[in-house]
Amino acid sequence: MELNQIKEIVTLAHSRFSSIHTGEAASYIPELMRANPDHFAISVTTASGESFSIGEAEVGFTLQSTSKPFIYGLALECYGKEKLMQTTGVEPSGEAFNSIIELEEQSHLPFNPMVNSGAIAITHLLKAQEGQTRLDRVLHLFDRLTQDKTEIDLAVYQSEKKTAHRNQAIAYLLRHFGVVDDLIDESLDLYFKQCSVVSNAKKLSLMAATLANSGIQPHSQERIFSNETVRDMLSIMFTCGMYDSAGKWAYSVGIPSKSGVSGAIFGVVPGQFGVAVYSPRIDQHGHSIRGLRTFEFLSESLKLHIFEPKGTL
Ligand code: GLN
Numbered sequence: 365m366e367l368n369q370i371k372e373i374v375t376l377a378h379s380r381f382s383s384i385h386t387g388e389a390a391s392y393i394p395e396l397m398r399a400n401p402d403h404f405a406i407s408v409t410t411a412s413g414e415s416f417s418i419g420e421a422e423v424g425f426t427l428q429s430t431s432k433p434f435i436y437g438l439a440l441e442c443y444g445k446e447k448l449m450q451t452t453g454v455e456p457s458g459e460a461f462n463s464i465i466e467l468e469e470q471s472h473l474p475f476n477p478m479v480n481s482g483a484i485a486i487t488h489l490l491k492a493q494e495g496q497t498r499l500d501r502v503l504h505l506f507d508r509l510t511q512d513k514t515e516i517d518l519a520v521y522q523s524e525k526k527t528a529h530r531n532q533a534i535a536y537l538l539r540h541f542g543v544v545d546d547l548i549d550e551s552l553d554l555y556f557k558q559c560s561v562v563s564n565a566k567k568l569s570l571m572a573a574t575l576a577n578s579g580i581q582p583h584s585q586e587r588i589f590s591n592e593t594v595r596d597m598l599s600i601m602f603t604c605g606m607y608d609s610a611g612k613w614a615y616s617v618g619i620p621s622k623s624g625v626s627g628a629i630f631g632v633v634p635g636q637f638g639v640a641v642y643s644p645r646i647d648q649h650g651h652s653i654r655g656l657r658t659f660e661f662l663s664e665s666l667k668l669h670i671f672e673p674k675g676t677l
Contacts, residue, residue: 365636365666367408371416373665374406377658378418387645387653390625395523399425399627399644404654405565409573410637413582421565425642426520428624429461429650430568431558432483433575433597433605438505439486440593442493451489451543452482454600461607461650462530464537472541478604478622481534487558488544488551498550502558508588509571509581514561521560528556563628565642572630572638598632602670609649617659618669629655633668 382404390396405419440448453468457475467474467481474482490498506514535552538544544551563571574581575597579589589597601620606613613621619639621631627644629652639662643654663669 367410367414367416370408370637370666373662374408374416375418376665377661378404378406380661381654381657384654384657385645387647389627389644390646390650393520393524393527393625395517395520396426396626396644401644404643405641406658407565407569407640408637409566409569409582411573411577411582411635413573415566415569415573417566417569419565420642423642424517424562424564425626425628425644426517426559426624427561427563427568427628428559428626429478429480429483430563430622430624430628430630431561432478432486433601433622434505434509434571435483435490435502435558436477436486436600437589437593437597438501439489440596441589443489445596447489448477448486451485452477454603456604456610458608462534464530464533467537467541467543473543474538476600476604478600479607480531481538484531484535484548484552484555485538485543487555488538488548490554498554499557502554502561505588506561506563506571508584508586509574510563510567511581511584512567516557517560517562521556524556524559525553528552531555559624565628565640568628568630568640568642569638572632572640574638575632576634576636576638578635598634601632606651607649609651613659617663618671619659619663620670621659623649623651623655625650627652627655629659631659634670 403420405421407417409415452474503514579594598620605622619631623629630640641655
C-alpha cells in the first residue's frame with residue numbers, strides 16, 4: 365500500500381474525530397489526569413521505516429499496558445515458549461484488565477499476558493543477567509526498539525505505586541497460588557516502571573513497525589524478535605489485547621492491537637505498517653475513544669482487517 369494513500373485516510377480520520385470530547389483521562393493513577401485531554405496524534409511507520417504523523421505526535425505519554433506485548437516478546441526470546449506457557453495461559457479472559465478474577469480455575473494461572481495478572485507474572489520472570497539489572501533489560505529493549513534513550517516518568521511511576529492496591533492484591537493472589545515467588549514485590553515495582561516508560565505516537569508506531577517487519581527494526585535493521593516470537597505476540601494481541609472488548613475489536617477492526625490507559629493504542633498490519641494513536645480520553649474498558657474510532661475508520665477505509673478476502677488463487 366502506498367504511504368500517500370495512508371496519509372490521506374489518516375488525515376481525514378484526524379480531522380473527523382478531533383471533535384469527539386467524550387470520556388476523560390484515566391484518574392485511578394492520579395498523575396495521568398495531568399495529560400491534556402484534547403491532544404490527538406496518529407502516527408504510521410511502514411515496515412521499511414517511512415513514517416507519517418499528524419497531531420501531537422511528539423508529546424510524551426507513558427506506555428502503560430502498551431508495554432505488555434513487548435515485554436512478553438522479550439520474555440519469549442529469553443525463556444522460551446514452554447516456560448511462558450507455565451506462567452500464563454493464552455485465553456481471552458472476558459474480564460477487565462485489572463480484574464481480580466483473572467486466574468484460570470484449574471491451573472490458577474493468569475488467563476493471558478495482556479491482562480494485569482498475566483503481565484505481572486511475565487515481568488516477574490525477567491531476572492538480572494550479564495551485568496544488566498532487571499530494569500536495565502526493560503529499558504534496553506525499548507532503546508533498541510526506538511533507537512533512543514528510554515526514560516521513565518517518575519511522577520507517573522510514583523503515582524501508580526502509591527495507589528496500586530488492586531495490582532498488589534493481584535500480585536499476592538499470584539503468590540498464593542505459587543505462580544510467582546517472594547520476589548514479587550520487586551517485580552511489581554518493575555511492572556510499574558515498565559508501565560511508566562515515556563513514549564510518544566511516533567515512537568510507538570516505530571515499535572509497532574518492528575512487529576510489522578517480522579521483528580526487524582526498520583531503521584537499524586537489528587533483529588529484535590524472531591519470526592516465531594512476532595507470530596506469538598500478534599496472536600495474543602489479536603485475541604486478548606483489547607481485554608473484554610477483544611472479540612468486538614477482532615470482528616470490527618481485525619488488526620492485532622494493544623491499548624494503554626494513558627490513551628495510547630497501537631496496531632500492527634503485518635508486512636505493511638505499524639499505527640499508533642494517542643488521545644487521553646478513555647472509555648470504561650480503558651481504551652482511547654478517539655483511538656477506537658480511528659482504528660475502525662482506518663480498517664474500513666484501507667481494508668486492513670487481517671481476514672479481508674484477498675481474492676482466490
Ligand atoms: N499500569 C496500569 C495498571 O496496571 C496499566 C493498565 C492499562 O494500561 N490498561 O493498572
